[in-house]
Amino acid sequence: MSEALELVSATKSFGGWLKRYRHQSRTLGCEMIFAIYLPPQAQDGTVPLLWWLSGLTCTDENFMQKAGAHRVAAELGMAIVCPDTSPRGTELPGEDESYDFGSGAGFYINATREPWSRHYHMYDYVTRELPELVQANFPLNGQESISGHSMGGHGAFICALKNPGRYASVSAFAPIANPVNCPWGEKAFSGYLGEDRDQWKNWDTVELIRAHGFDQGLLVDQGDADNFLKDGQLRPEALEEACAAAGVQLTLRLQPGYDHSYFFIATFIEDHLRYHARHLGV
Template sequence: MQRIEHRACFGGWQDVYRHRSEVLGCEMNFAVYLPPQAAGGAKLPVLYWLSGLTCTEQNFITKAGAQRYAAEHGLIIVAPDTSPRGDDVADADGYDLGKGAGFYLNATRQPWAKHYRMYDYIVDELPALLEANFPASTARSISGHSMGGHGALSIALKNPGRYRSVSAFSPIVAPTQVPWGEKAFSNYLGGDREAWKQYDTVELVASASEKLPLLVDQGDADEFLDGQLKPQLLQAACEAAAHPLTLRMQPGYDHSYYFIASFIGDHLRHHAQALRGKAAAR
């Protein structure tokens, strides 16, 4: 690993590291906020943040204002990039496929399968790296925005016991039923729609073995609300499966980081309570 950014922030450090990912077969950046409590030597719980389409590790750390709350609660925040990167990594025209649009899945169709394994990177490789090199405990939570909200919810549901809490802003809850997901899944996974369901939150809720409560904030002025996000599908699925969901429709808010910054403190408190209050995750 190489540290490429190191900035004092709310008594702690906002760093960015570059490393060689064996899973993705390329160099990757990830951001890590170490709160002031990290200087004491104790292992601290970790919140993984997954960003949305077109983002890198920079968007969340520069726009969300989460460091203030992470310092207050003693949480490490890890924000990876949203896709593999590099000259030899497959890409496509448009913002919703290829670089910046990894969708937090393991691609099975060429040319994507060679590098696009963001699911394995987020679930296995990155936590192993963090827990081996930083004062990071195995107490983990996960959150994200838009494509990253899809990633956070689906990853938490697919890995019972691994995360103590999960939340999302403006998530793509049913990617198999909306244009963003249909484009990405058909390219990354091929034409078998049954294979798509393993990365669809609405589908996963129906058979989830762990009733991990879902916290979702959604702006009612979001420009993608009706066409791409459809939170009512998640609400219906959770009601049918008796899965705990807190869906907060926030009046006047759109899809931007102004929305995230307005409610990130609530989410950090939600995760801090869960991370401090349960037995160790596997």
Template sequence: MEMELKDEKKVFGGRQLRFEHESDVLNCTMQFSVFLPPQAEQGDVPTVYWLSGLTCTDENFSSKAGAQRVAAELGLALVIPDTSPRGEEVPDDADGAYDFGKGAGFYVNATEEPWRTHYQMYDYIVKELPDLVEANLPLTDERAISGHSMGGHGALVIGLRNAQRYASISAFSPIVHPSQVPWGKKAFTGYLGTDENTWRNYDATCLLEELAGQDLPPILIDQGDADQFLDEHLRTDYFRTANKDAGAGAQIRMQPGYDHSYYFIATFIEEHLRFHASNLR
């Protein structure tokens, strides 16, 4: 497994890196970003995987969230994949919509044509990317996962379905019940087809209901109550009810006055990284 370094910057004593590689899972060329803290010069370090939201690439979080300062202090690597397959050969939404196709992979394994050849983001995040970076960089196999909006959905689903692989899960403004909201219904119909029973595998609220009584990683969710997408697309209330019914113990915090932007993420990213560090040790 090979990956090519495309860019490197020094930040807070560590290194912000950008790589390119050929993905067998996605059948295209992919780029991803990595922050290696200064501790990685002395030995392998644990990793927080960050999944970004609609329209983002691997560069939004690394340039806007201000996460490197705390990650450097805590000795955490950050691995930041792109949000979908890329390239001229990869199909896109016919109307150029922002919420489907390129930039909107929704972290599922597509089963429908023409999407299934490339849109296998679930397998890419769970298996191919960790195998690649852990084989080539000074990383342990200790992992946590986090994300924002569509990426918050991805982090919750992947963390819940692979509890043995992740020490902790966190999310900002996640789409918690995609099978019941417009963003999710559009994506799932396109990628997965019309059988809504198959959607449950990628719906964090459904998964939490099904996993009641099982050992799950610690979960932290922050949601701004001034988020313009809260009532239509995010619906934190669904997950709060499922969390209570399942006795899952997730921390779900409504943050007064905060919206859906990276200003919100930048405000609370330190708390999320410290949460993950406490569970990775």
């Protein structure tokens, strides 16, 4: 284990281990915590990895505690890594003033606007620094898939779209599919990137598909009782249109009665884990 990693906690779960680690991030310029679930198979050899990117206000803990993923991950022999959702404790002005910007709301992009550009490079963190760190320190076989929820669904999609072929599969729960055209995205992108909306398109799932297509399929579950769906924050209809026009295979399942909560995620997480396992060859 690298001296750069400090173990915060370790809890046995379904024969494997949920561990939380603290490290100093060179990319973000602050201390960060991430969580990793190592299935029992990791005690005897290397295993594939699922990245989970969480949504607004979340930390590394929400998915690991609420999603009910450990049982199936243990059966499948799949590790799961959950990063935090933003830099923490950077003392930037306004960092903690709202739930949808700043702390807990990094949007998995690289900020270019001051003062956020000093720390808010979550895209580089989750696609470069943290993968290098976990690959060097844990028994992983180099095979990766990626998934996430809401802001994290947006993050999972842009990571996959901007790195074709890197991830064996990609899925999302209620993703913010078209942030350049929703209130959450407009607030975050103007704050982190400035007012040039053409630059925003580089961080938008719908716009990336329109511009470049995608050779892999996308799996999305969306609850039809989701208040953020009704408020126009998620825009799955724009994702459907973009995928149809670009010939991208999209499986969009509208789940009746489900909202935006972790009860929704816990209900369907097994489907997603088994979907990724098939693509990872386990």
